[in-house]
Amino acid sequence: MTTFAHPDLTAPLFASAPDAQFEPAPADGVLPEHFFSTTNLPTYVKVGGRWRMPREPRMDSVLVLDTQGELWVREGRRVRRGEGVAVGHAEDGTLGIYVHAQAFLGSTGDGEFKFMTSEVSREKPIDYALMAKILLEERDRGGYPVWVTGPALVHSRARADMTWFLTNGFVGALLAGNAVAVHDIEASVYGTTLGMTGAGEATSGGHGLHMRAINRVRAAGSIANAVEQGIITDGIMFACVKHSVPFVLTGSIRDDGPLPDVVTDAIAAQDAMKEHTVKATMAILIATALHAIATGNMLPAFVTERDGSLRELATICVDSSEFVVSKLKDRGTHQAFGVVTNAQDFMHILRLYVEREISARTAGAPNAAMAASR
Amino acid sequence: MTTFAHPDLTAPLFASAPDAQFEPAPADGVLPEHFFSTTNLPTYVKVGGRWRMPREPRMDSVLVLDTQGELWVREGRRVRRGEGVAVGHAEDGTLGIYVHAQAFLGSTGDGEFKFMTSEVSREKPIDYALMAKILLEERDRGGYPVWVTGPALVHSRARADMTWFLTNGFVGALLAGNAVAVHDIEASVYGTTLGMTGAGEATSGGHGLHMRAINRVRAAGSIANAVEQGIITDGIMFACVKHSVPFVLTGSIRDDGPLPDVVTDAIAAQDAMKEHTVKATMAILIATALHAIATGNMLPAFVTERDGSLRELATICVDSSEFVVSKLKDRGTHQAFGVVTNAQDFMHILRLYVEREISARTAGAPNAAMAASR
Amino acid sequence: MTTFAHPDLTAPLFASAPDAQFEPAPADGVLPEHFFSTTNLPTYVKVGGRWRMPREPRMDSVLVLDTQGELWVREGRRVRRGEGVAVGHAEDGTLGIYVHAQAFLGSTGDGEFKFMTSEVSREKPIDYALMAKILLEERDRGGYPVWVTGPALVHSRARADMTWFLTNGFVGALLAGNAVAVHDIEASVYGTTLGMTGAGEATSGGHGLHMRAINRVRAAGSIANAVEQGIITDGIMFACVKHSVPFVLTGSIRDDGPLPDVVTDAIAAQDAMKEHTVKATMAILIATALHAIATGNMLPAFVTERDGSLRELATICVDSSEFVVSKLKDRGTHQAFGVVTNAQDFMHILRLYVEREISARTAGAPNAAMAASR
């Protein structure tokens, strides 16, 4: 059971502090403007030259000194007109109120009581304008952004958006598994993914379509051949071939087929991936735990610029749940910035922001990304 | 332990069926064009007038008749050139191959082996074009779409988009809790939500800001008063007041404050909500389990049109996880259509599609929604 | 927009039905014993020989005929003493009340309004007594249960329980990845997993310990050699070697090392796994999406008994989230039964129930599993 020492209330800080100030509540359930808002931590209040702890401590409430001289923590709604409510925002004792935060929060946080401190949460805003700006800067400086994607990207119709990024020079290399290519090619050849239509309906006989797509590429000998022969006519793999974006398809035990381009040996596959991770200046990991963590394992947390200076290797990890991002960090990729959303929606909005930024630049607007973010 | 009877292979269907057809594989690991793709269910193949079951059954593979007359299920990659591979897509026995699906899948599915049959999944595509079209139709016909939202909507900066829908006539009524209004008003007054900036950073001293926002509205007496007095100058509640969109803020035990407009009694709150649900012609439930299920409890699954005809009451439920949607269905709101994504992204793309659809209509395009969906 | 036809109220069923019965409420907010509990579906009530639809439809409420002859759906709490409340449980019209369920629920459900119909949910009870019984039956009949596990099993200290199952004859074969063996061996050699102690604390310098564990096994040449040389002295891999339980460790791109026993080629690995899946009479998939779906791909949905009869191949899938189980089903393993819980807790309770069942059998109790479930 963790115990805590009280602060040393004889220390100069405490001895020299003034009494806390109290102002009368202007109406029932209404507080004076600069009321002190409580935390759930041990709190010490100087009254009549003496440091005291209030009764019934809780957060999101105020300090009330009642007419008997008793000191309470009380919800604002329960304060009656005229009651004395402590004012002042300082929590460090300088205004007569001290929150014993360092003792409780010093080991894991920054020693201050705050809300919303978790690193990865669906409740955090997603700064698409910033990500769009980074992507454009990478393209401008000839960077090498490595994209690592799972099949949800294709399933969920972000396929057109991924193709757009490939076509427009934002992808240094694409790292994925057999399934991404299989579903993408199934979509090109049959218009379905795992037999599901673009509207999300399972189709009769659809369960065999990905196998038929694989078979046609196996017959052609490679994805590039299948593009050349007109079997694959659009989509992600088509764009890779047409725009000479290098891709690595790594094998796994879940693979059907696999496609002829797949590197089935895990060690050889790691070597093939590493040819790209050593050049990476940015990493975008979308909807895949396996490939994201594998890439994270190989990726330095930093980029050494040509002039020898260091910068963080921007690493964005997109997933529907907080778990994958936390797991990536738990495996050492601490620099990963988590975006908790659906892959389809992420791709669509990111593209939109990049397009807006490009338009704004063309139009000469100086603060384009800001404007785009409305 | 569930057991299954074999099909009655003496029935006319089976007796009259032809032998299964086999074609030679054109190359090692390459299959004849119309290969039969296996399932994991009991499968019966007619060979030499006799129905047999193949060895080593599994899905995503093919039926191979070896030179000894043995029948195998084999992965395509393991098939050697010239081996006989069963062809034909029919699974009903008419071409000599029968999949015993009804016995296994009849009780829960439609008795056919399919992929991607779960009702709610992040892997399903999201049809924004269709949702935009429904919203516009509702507005055109004077429908009454009820929006039910949780605080994640405000936290995550979808606030501007929600305001847009309120301002542009897409909201019949807004049902929410104290927190939605508190965070929205905190954003208007202080630029933060729970002390977190728009960039997702926790701020020093920020933990008290939502309490200060509440206090200012309590001093004003109501949200409408606070708008009138210039305390609240933008956002969701501002738009409700300015555009006379009715709102119900229902109380919960988590509430700070609460704001003066909150109906704190759960029974009175249900009555206040029901005034709107009885008029609802559509429901959009975003990022809230509590309010979504509460609304689902009150909502009929159907709308009775003025002419007495019935249609489904379109019910969209948006959440980061499949769980909330499944729970809503498990509580009887079977008509709910689940969208598994981040609330911020959902709002942004939905608005985009609605704006596109409006532009397209103005431009007179006949297939606007289609065009918008690219 | 889906529309629905009304039922044909001239059909004999409706014509011959009696009027619905109404009984007076015994007190304010209290209903007559056999009140009809409403659904959210279109409902038709025969009053005075005529079928009518009530106003303000919603679920979990009752049908009230007011003194003006108006028919309402009303919450029980709003019913006043003496008001007429419809009674009878039948929803098929035979007692004068008809719920139009088939039209709404026929395509996806069984055409009846029910709660808790989702297939996979953390809210469903977990029948450990039944699973324990199946495991013991498999052992008794010489079955071949295939266990497929992810590293969470080792991380989270279910290691001792997994070892117990291996030692006591409940495992036909173990299919896993490099990480399971690495963490298990790290635990044996250093007492940590990924540098985390059994109490969940990250240790200083701990990030290298799994690499050191791997290095020692690589030096020994194989896991079996490392056991023989006394490097590995307890745990899962130790039990496999000592009790001759076959295991397959399949490679992935996330692998550190890998250990010498790992089959790094994905195709060879599938072949190695399939040697066991073709013999499987039961499958237990724990805390792994990759290996569970890979195994599901290979697994028939049924077992053919020696006498030629068919039974379902019991397939249990354990994961912290509904998503993995739904994904497994969406890839065709429809027979999977989902258990949504933590792997550590699952293993601990399952073992407990198996031990209880064994004790009960030894003691000659006839309904052992029942007794064990309390």
Place this chain on the structure above:
Amino acid sequence: MTTFAHPDLTAPLFASAPDAQFEPAPADGVLPEHFFSTTNLPTYVKVGGRWRMPREPRMDSVLVLDTQGELWVREGRRVRRGEGVAVGHAEDGTLGIYVHAQAFLGSTGDGEFKFMTSEVSREKPIDYALMAKILLEERDRGGYPVWVTGPALVHSRARADMTWFLTNGFVGALLAGNAVAVHDIEASVYGTTLGMTGAGEATSGGHGLHMRAINRVRAAGSIANAVEQGIITDGIMFACVKHSVPFVLTGSIRDDGPLPDVVTDAIAAQDAMKEHTVKATMAILIATALHAIATGNMLPAFVTERDGSLRELATICVDSSEFVVSKLKDRGTHQAFGVVTNAQDFMHILRLYVEREISARTAGAPNAAMAASR
């Protein structure tokens, strides 16, 4: 874009450090015993008196000095026999290798590269022995553990275990919502929860059973009356009444009924809850976001002992997903310890450990909890 300065390599620490030591690899792919295991952070190695950065940085690898004097980060499997591999575990430069961790990890972590540092994860072990010990100590010292539970507890058959804790003196007060009591009473009266049997099957006509249970208690006037009249004969509410454990049932907009004991006004409900939270010496929050966060809001992070000393108020939060625990912390309840598992399983194992601990104490075993944890 975050940039980082190199460390000052002219500082005494670096100037006085020895050269890094290299030892030859004993075999292909096998490393010398005390190899230095790399991180993904900038790393500086002293070779020939000069600090250098290796090429191709990544984690989980080793430092190799090749025959040309080039310094590489290389995967252990790629090291050839006889190549020079850096040895020594120190990352602080004292042995000639410096990891620039503070710059990268100082702001969020403790400035050291570690795995498994996230606070809440399903991959962390759950220390039931410790929790059992705390519960027993609380009982021994006359503490006041407040239990806060969601309906999943009842749905999922942890009902018997919760009843056991109530009956055996481990519960100071029970805080819950209407649903917990409704499902518990439905289980007592009809044997189902929301119409679902104990085996997880939805029953025909089951959707009305919770309404019938509510109606019977409303007729009786209160839960206590219903117990007295023999309507409720077992379970959680029965145990509360029989063992005089105080309970607060707070209303929400989701409530059916509600039961007569429910405090429907959210403000009155908060006051009723607070009567117990001010006395709390421990809090156990199970499977409820709403009630857990509401309680967290009211709860101090500490207990003031009778002698004036402070200790942390042990707060355990159990949920199926990391999200609820993170949200609780994000709302300021930083002391919460998260257990990511299924409520049913948590209750079952916790009870088991408490029972074992009691038996061990009775038997006089000194290290009972240790023994219980095996």
